Amino acid sequence: MDFAFEMIKAVLFGVVEGISEWLPISSTGHMMLLNQFLPLNVSPEFYATFLVVIQLGAILAVLLLFFHKLNPFSPCKTPQEKKQTWGIWAKVVVGSIPAAVVGFALDDFFETHIANSDFGYIVVSTALIVYGVIFIVMEAINRKRIAAATQGNDRAYAGKHARPAAGNQIQGKGQASPSEDASEAIAKVTTFEELSFARAFGVGMFQALAIVPGTSRSGSIIIGSMLLGCSRTIATEFAFFLAIPIMAGWSLIKFIKHGFAYTGLEWAVLGVGLVVAFLVSVLAIKFLVGYVKKNDFTAFGVYRIIVAVVVLVIFGVVV
Numbered sequence: 451m452d453f454a455f456e457m458i459k460a461v462l463f464g465v466v467e468g469i470s471e472w473l474p475i476s477s478t479g480h481m482m483l484l485n486q487f488l489p490l491n492v493s494p495e496f497y498a499t500f501l502v503v504i505q506l507g508a509i510l511a512v513l514l515l516f517f518h519k520l521n522p523f524s525p526c527k528t529p530q531e532k533k534q535t536w537g538i539w540a541k542v543v544v545g546s547i548p549a550a551v552v553g554f555a556l557d558d559f560f561e562t563h564i565a566n567s568d569f570g571y572i573v574v575s576t577a578l579i580v581y582g583v584i585f586i587v588m589e590a591i592n593r594k595r596i597a598a599a600t601q602g603n604d605r606a607y608a609g610k611h612a613r614p615a616a617g618n619q620i621q622g623k624g625q626a627s628p629s630e631d632a633s634e635a636i637a638k639v640t641t642f643e644e645l646s647f648a649r650a651f652g653v654g655m656f657q658a659l660a661i662v663p664g665t666s667r668s669g670s671i672i673i674g675s676m677l678l679g680c681s682r683t684i685a686t687e688f689a690f691f692l693a694i695p696i697m698a699g700w701s702l703i704k705f706i707k708h709g710f711a712y713t714g715l716e717w718a719v720l721g722v723g724l725v726v727a728f729l730v731s732v733l734a735i736k737f738l739v740g741y742v743k744k745n746d747f748t749a750f751g752v753y754r755i756i757v758a759v760v761v762l763v764i765f766g767v768v769v
Contacts, residue, residue, distance in 0.1 A: 452491070453718075463481055463490070464724070464726025465730050471731060472690070473734065474666045474672050475666055476754075478664075479578060481504075482574055482663055492712075495709075496720075498704065499705065507731065509693055511731035512691070512693060512694060515732065522539065540647070541647060542694065544647050544650045545653050548658040549654060549692075571765045573664060576758070579754065582754030589746040592633060595636045596636055630743040633746075640680075640681045642684065645688070652678050653674045654692070656675075667689070672685045672689055683743065
């Protein structure tokens, strides 16, 4: 009975991870909050590893959906397309450097003093509110800029807006469809070819902020990318791609740090969580790719604030 209940909890953690890893609402923060209400019956060492390694399931969804775009060896690609694919990977590596440095330096501190602490919910809630406000303010400003840029059906905008955006395809070998991303009207970067290495590194600096639980790795990347001139589509896809080396490396570090000496129950929890996270992530990624072409991120900002307030009220009463 206890085993079955832990499997049910593992499924719930997988669902939360699969949804929140890609939406800019903080996967680690949501799982920490879930663990406050429905704690896993595992060791602290396994829990610290689980919060990171479960995200590998979500990463596999990216590799599946964007396999053709990220595969530089595809026989279906021209030499120029293969060169562009290698360019994407090079920018992913550059963008991963800041987070790798910060992760090595501060991971122990945040694991000890935040993730496994009784006041972790305060840190998560604060981060949810701060970045929620940033999303709301940023998108309010962007809406005014987009309206000004598109007023009068500006011909320059129309030509740019109709241009196929690199990265709209997640369906394998198909061609990218015309973009509907309104943010391209004000963006300096609407394709990965236009994304410079300097901008990629700058985005990586924002990704490093995600070491604070509740920040959201994808959320910090999206905010940083858009502030540095990227369209919503490029910002979102770059968040997907940057997750691959960071989460793979971070998972390896957790295993090296805590080892593999876990119970059968703990390995089962991890396995179930990974599978469910993968399946849910496939749906979440498809949703977000379509969503950002017709909507901004204001709704996610509002959601973050509402969740944070509810958590503070509930735990404030409980504590």
